[in-house]
Amino acid sequence: MSQHIGLITRDTIALILAGGKGSRLKQLTEDRAKPGLPFGGKYKIIDFTLSNCMNSGIRRIDVLTQYKSSELLSHVQKAWSRMPWELGEYVNIVPAQQQIGDLWYRGTADAVYQNLKQLRKQHCKYVLILGGDHIYKMDYSRMLRRHAKNKADISIATIPVNCKSASAFGVLNTDKEMRVIDFVEKPENPPEMASLPGKSLVSMGVYIFNFDILEQLLLEDACLDVSQHDFGYNIIPKAINEHAVYAYIFDADGCADVQAYWKDVGTIDQYFSANLDLVQVEPELNLYDKHWPIYSFQEQLPGAKFIFDQESCRGQAVDSVITAGCIISGASVKKSLLSTCVTVERHSELERCVILPNVSIGRHCKLLNVLVVEDCIIPDGFTIGYDLESDKNYYEISESGVILVTQAMIDNFLKIEHGG
Numbered sequence: 001m002s003q004h005i006g007l008i009t010r011d012t013i014a015l016i017l018a019g020g021k022g023s024r025l026k027q028l029t030e031d032r033a034k035p036g037l038p039f040g041g042k043y044k045i046i047d048f049t050l051s052n053c054m055n056s057g058i059r060r061i062d063v064l065t066q067y068k069s070s071e072l073l074s075h076v077q078k079a080w081s082r083m084p085w086e087l088g089e090y091v092n093i094v095p096a097q098q099q100i101g102d103l104w105y106r107g108t109a110d111a112v113y114q115n116l117k118q119l120r121k122q123h124c125k126y127v128l129i130l131g132g133d134h135i136y137k138m139d140y141s142r143m144l145r146r147h148a149k150n151k152a153d154i155s156i157a158t159i160p161v162n163c164k165s166a167s168a169f170g171v172l173n174t175d176k177e178m179r180v181i182d183f184v185e186k187p188e189n190p191p192e193m194a195s196l197p198g199k200s201l202v203s204m205g206v207y208i209f210n211f212d213i214l215e216q217l218l219l220e221d222a223c224l225d226v227s228q229h230d231f232g233y234n235i236i237p238k239a240i241n242e243h244a245v246y247a248y249i250f251d252a253d254g255c256a257d258v259q260a261y262w263k264d265v266g267t268i269d270q271y272f273s274a275n276l277d278l279v280q281v282e283p284e285l286n287l288y289d290k291h292w293p294i295y296s297f298q299e300q301l302p303g304a305k306f307i308f309d310q311e312s313c314r315g316q317a318v319d320s321v322i323t324a325g326c327i328i329s330g331a332s333v334k335k336s337l338l339s340t341c342v343t344v345e346r347h348s349e350l351e352r353c354v355i356l357p358n359v360s361i362g363r364h365c366k367l368l369n370v371l372v373v374e375d376c377i378i379p380d381g382f383t384i385g386y387d388l389e390s391d392k393n394y395y396e397i398s399e400s401g402v403i404l405v406t407q408a409m410i411d412n413f414l415k416i417e418h419g420g
Contacts, residue, residue: 008144009057012208013124015115016049017108018132019066019096024267026396027406028373033065035132036072037271038356038374040278040287040294041323041339044075045265046132047296050091055258055292056140058128059089062118064111066096079297094118107229113218119211127214129231131205135274135285136262137292143248144208153213153243156180156236157206159250159262166190166200168264170232172247174201180245185232204250204262207231213243258292261285268398272371275337275354278321301325301340313346331361345380372405379414 022034029037035046046063053061063076073093080091094115096105105111112119112129119127126147128140138157147155158172171190173182182191183203190200209217217235221227227234239245251260261284265271277283287294301324306315308330317333323340330346336353344350348365356374361367365378368385372378384391385403394413396404 006057008126008148009059009141011125012058012060012128012140012144013119013122013126014053014058014061014128014130014140015112015119016046016053016061016063016130016132017111018046018063018072019069019105019111020131020133021067022133022266025271026268027404027408028268028271028371029068031068032071033067033069034266036069036075038339039135039265039271040275041321041337042298043294043296044072044079045135046072046076047079047294048135048137049130049132050076050080051292051294052136052138052140053128053130054295056138058140059083060122060124061091062094062115063091063132064094064096064105064115066105066111069095075297079295107227107233108231109218109221109235110229112214113222113229116215116218120215124211127209127211129207129209133266134205134262135265136204137259137285137289137294138206138250138262139258140206143206146248147208147246150178150246151244152208152246153210154236154239154245155208155248156183156245157204157250158201158247159204160193160196160199161202163190163192163198163200166202168266169202170205170236172201172203174247178247178249180236180240180247183232183236183240183245185230185237201247201249203232203236205232207236213239259286259289268371268396268402268404269400272354272398272402276335276352279319279335279337281319299325299340304328304338308346339374369401370403370405373407376405376407376410378405378410382410 018035020034022029037045039045076093083089083091167186167190170185171187172180174180193199193201221234263274265274304322304326306328308315313330315328315330319335320333321337325341326338327343331344331348334351336350338355339357341358342355344361345363347363348361350367353367353370355372358374359372359376361378362380364381366383370385391403395409
């Protein structure tokens, strides 16, 4: 069986669609594509999709970029450029190049269509289409094996979610053999699963296409002026009437060797909570799993440092993740995640905070439920998170009360309050 899986993965090319704006993440994605956003202290979001490919035995990977991609491109080059091309293994960055006329990518399907010429040259039987903007661990070889067993033309990875959340996704209906009989992208009233009342079966944005079928569908769609040129809105709904389209329920066949985990991090609340999940005693996402490592670019940094041990000035962290290069100097950190090279000065207190890289937090600061973007300098004496009515005048506050802080917001606060 392992030999058969090896043949399937070698005959597969992965296309990672990494050009999304991530507009629901507000200021977090003002200057970068969502897949380039830091996560978990030292990773980027795209590292999870790329690591899934590596661990699944899929070593021919094209990363399609478009929106504000410089930070993402730099990271992929640093972290993923060591693949042995001479052995047919690579992570290839494919920027949007207006391959067809003067058009940028008009949708997810158009992004693949504009690179069909390159895809033909790579001679593959299967095309694995992935988003680069979710946090998950998934063995794609299992889905490929099920795709071949079903003699499918297209397979869609799916997961059950609460109906009230399903309207943010493509929603499927299937027959008893899991063949898709209906697909609606982001419906207002998602249908329930017959086997799981209160749940809807939604697309994870992970597709397997037989190459010849993909080529046919993309060529037909490109000729339609009314199309949005999107897999969810156009390609899949049309395909289910003409081709064998099957749903693959994520982890339905079980595999003790690979933890099944998938999280959408498309909003500030989702992103914040997924990061804070990592500080739990037994986090849902296990980043310590040696059998399914998450790879990334590793900066050469010293270990995290905690200094001072007086009763009123003790450097300490409890139920927290503190990444390399951090210095906790006589400050208290609780239930928080600090990314690389964060400094927290004396008598400051952080609780339920996610701090992105290279942030400096001054003395006598108090932060609660705060998400701080990179390179911020928080001056001495700042208090954020204890008075939401006041905080909303200066910072971005999410639906659940997470406070997003940027350097521009801090500068504006100083200008208004202190004339700084």
